Amino acid sequence: MTGEAGAVAATRKPRHRRAAAGSRMTAGRAVALHAGVIALLFVLQFVLPAYHHGVLARVMVLAVFAMGYNLLFGYAGLLSLGHAMFFAAGLYGAGLSVYHLGWSVPAAFAGGILAGLVLSTLIGLLALRTTGVAFMIVTMMFAQVFYLTTLYFNVWTGGDQGIVVPQPLRSVTAFGGTLDLTDPATRYFAALGLFTLVLAAMLALVRSPHGRVLVAIRENEQRTTMLGYDTFANKLAAVAVSGAVCAAAGAAYALLFGYVGSSFASVQYSILPLLWVLLGGAATTLGPLVGTLFMYYLIDISNDLLAAWAPGWNFSSLGIVGIALILLILFFPKGLLGTVRERWLTWLP
Amino acid sequence: MAAVTPLLETSVLSRSFGGLRAVDAVNFSLESGEIRAIIGPNGAGKTTFVSLVCGRIPPTSGAIRFAGEDITMLPAHRRVRRGIAYTFQITSVYANLTAFDNVALAVQRRLLDEPQEKASRPALAAATMDALERLGLAERADTIAGTLSYGHQRLLEVAMGLALKPRLLILDEPTQGLSDGEIDNFIGLVRDMARDSTVLLIEHNMPVVMALAGRITVFDAGRILAEGAPEVIRADPAVQQAYLGTAAT
Numbered sequence: 001m002t003g004e005a006g007a008v009a010a011t012r013k014p015r016h017r018r019a020a021a022g023s024r025m026t027a028g029r030a031v032a033l034h035a036g037v038i039a040l041l042f043v044l045q046f047v048l049p050a051y052h053h054g055v056l057a058r059v060m061v062l063a064v065f066a067m068g069y070n071l072l073f074g075y076a077g078l079l080s081l082g083h084a085m086f087f088a089a090g091l092y093g094a095g096l097s098v099y100h101l102g103w104s105v106p107a108a109f110a111g112g113i114l115a116g117l118v119l120s121t122l123i124g125l126l127a128l129r130t131t132g133v134a135f136m137i138v139t140m141m142f143a144q145v146f147y148l149t150t151l152y153f154n155v156w157t158g159g160d161q162g163i164v165v166p167q168p169l170r171s172v173t174a175f176g177g178t179l180d181l182t183d184p185a186t187r188y189f190a191a192l193g194l195f196t197l198v199l200a201a202m203l204a205l206v207r208s209p210h211g212r213v214l215v216a217i218r219e220n221e222q223r224t225t226m227l228g229y230d231t232f233a234n235k236l237a238a239v240a241v242s243g244a245v246c247a248a249a250g251a252a253y254a255l256l257f258g259y260v261g262s263s264f265a266s267v268q269y270s271i272l273p274l275l276w277v278l279l280g281g282a283a284t285t286l287g288p289l290v291g292t293l294f295m296y297y298l299i300d301i302s303n304d305l306l307a308a309w310a311p312g313w314n315f316s317s318l319g320i321v322g323i324a325l326i327l328l329i330l331f332f333p334k335g336l337l338g339t340v341r342e343r344w345l346t347w348l349p
Numbered sequence: 350m351a352a353v354t355p356l357l358e359t360s361v362l363s364r365s366f367g368g369l370r371a372v373d374a375v376n377f378s379l380e381s382g383e384i385r386a387i388i389g390p391n392g393a394g395k396t397t398f399v400s401l402v403c404g405r406i407p408p409t410s411g412a413i414r415f416a417g418e419d420i421t422m423l424p425a426h427r428r429v430r431r432g433i434a435y436t437f438q439i440t441s442v443y444a445n446l447t448a449f450d451n452v453a454l455a456v457q458r459r460l461l462d463e464p465q466e467k468a469s470r471p472a473l474a475a476a477t478m479d480a481l482e483r484l485g486l487a488e489r490a491d492t493i494a495g496t497l498s499y500g501h502q503r504l505l506e507v508a509m510g511l512a513l514k515p516r517l518l519i520l521d522e523p524t525q526g527l528s529d530g531e532i533d534n535f536i537g538l539v540r541d542m543a544r545d546s547t548v549l550l551i552e553h554n555m556p557v558v559m560a561l562a563g564r565i566t567v568f569d570a571g572r573i574l575a576e577g578a579p580e581v582i583r584a585d586p587a588v589q590q591a592y593l594g595t596a597a598t
């Protein structure tokens with residue numbers, strides 16, 4: 001509401017009606033923004049050069065991983081250092097069942113998500129007995145066990161060499177046609193489909209009563225218990241759903257990009273989603289996409305810069321990445337979208 | 350004589366911290382509809398006692414019955430849903446959320462349990478604004494709770510308790526930090542709330558206690574020292590010795 005008419009309407013309405021109307025208005029804006037982002041991603045596939053087209057498909061899948069992480073870390077306030085195991089559960093769950101058991105792509109995808117859901121529920125039951133630093137350490141230890149397990153069973157997993165899932169296994173037959181997931185356009189479309197689904201689900205979730213309870217737990221768990229909420233059950237649900245979403249990203253990664261390897265279960269892939277979410281803005285729905293995209297191109301461009309300006313020096317690009325991250329945290333302490341929300345767009349979900 | 354079941358009843362309820370018996374074999378009973386004050390010197394075990402009742406801490410021994418049912422083993426959140434609301438002695442609000450969102454979380458919990466009263470956004474907003482209005486906080490609905498004055502944060506916490514529409518409302522030193530004017534309003538508000546809820550009030554401010562309480566229970570060193578009508582308590586020499594000695598003349 002702007003201008004005189006808005007002010008008059010506001011004074012006439014009882015106050016609670018105004019609050020309700022306000023929340024409807026921000027809901028409209030939020031939905032429009034998210035639809036706009038999806039539309040932009042849809043259009044980009046027709047205009048992007050092949051290289052960036054491929055990057056974006058990969059980033060969308062990894063952003064799903066980041067969104068799963070954000071649900072637990074950003075909204076529920078639980079810092080896990082073991083989310084690589086959930087991504088890898090989906091990756092192996094889908095990849096191995098296609099490769100060794102000859103499952104169809106949809107069955108393997110569902111299998112991957114289920115593997116992640118079962119694992120995250122179990123881990124949640126055990127790890128949620130702890131909080132804070134202990135929770136970080138416990139999740140990290142479980143992920144390390146998972147990682148070592150993938151190495152131990154290298155007969156099936158291929159260990160750190162991994163497995164390349166051949167093209168014929170990565171096609172879907174449906175409605176009389178065949179979709180080849182190795183085709184860049186199909187791959188982009190599948191990645192966009194998954195991304196859209198998860199983004200919409202996240203938006204709905206964080207605006208729902210359940211999402212508000214997660215934020216309440218993050219802000220003051222004791223108070224939340226004393227309002228009558230079962231905080232353990234809510235946290236367990238958050239771990240389970242977070243793990244399942246990350247597993248969906250892992251399963252999609254295996255099926256779309258055809259590589260399944262234990263590096264995805266390593267501690268690096270537990271740290272990465274944390275970085276993506278921090279960069280993009282914890283507890284923002286679009287932050288995970290922004291953070292993942294930003295980080296991907298930051299490393300990419302740093303490598304190009306080094307190749308151009310210091311050829312043959314064999315420097316790691318990590319120095320440049322590190323400096324960029326420090327600058328970013330200085331000027332955007334709550335991540336890109338988190339700071340934008342704080343300073344300018346307070347309605348951002 | 351037909352015995353009416355008390356709303357709340359504790360039998361030989363105890364809680365020790367190491368060697369310290371913070372609550373020591375307390376038999377306590379509260380009738381529905383009462384406004385009961387609990388008074389006693391610092392460290393008498395008042396907060397520990399009500400924490401046992403609302404489930405924030407488990408007892409060392411003893412039993413608690415609420416509305417005729419044993420709730421000794423029930424987790425705190427389930428007790429809240431049965432109708433026990435607790436406002437903390439040390440203010441505990443969602444400092445980073447608005448006053449509106451603080452109260453809305455309480456209302457949301459109640460609406461989830463009342464299927465006929467749909468948990469719709471308008472119903473939520475109406476009940477939330479209603480609770481804020483009763484505490485005089487409606488103008489501050491959009492203020493971040495952590496930036497409210499201390500007194501307003503106390504009132505916000507009471508608003509959250511009230512929004513739960515509890516059968517038993519436990520207020521742990523609610524007037525601490527309120528101005529005289531706010532205390533006068535608060536007394537009126539508690540009388541108002543007592544029409545729907547039984548009130549258990551821990552309070553150091555004797556004028557507030559005398560204005561509100563139907564009965565007073567005096568705690569000292571983890572035990573109930575005395576219990577009775579305000580005039581009786583005020584005249585009790587043992588109570589004066591332990592507690593009122595310096596306060597009352």
Ligand SMILES: Nc1ncnc2c1ncn2[C@@H]1O[C@H](COP(=O)(O)OP(=O)(O)OP(=O)(O)O)[C@@H](O)[C@H]1O
Nearest residue numbers: 366369371389390391392393394395396397398438
């Ligand atoms: N968590 C705890 N651990 C150890 N000792 C505790 C704990 N909580 C309370 N105590 C001790 O138990 C005794 C009773 O404390 P309690 O807070 O119940 O007193 P109180 O009557 O509420 O006092 P006040 O009027 O100061 O609020 C005190 O000696 C206190 O130090």
Ligand SMILES: [Mg+2]
Nearest residue numbers: 395396397438
């Ligand atoms: Mg106390």
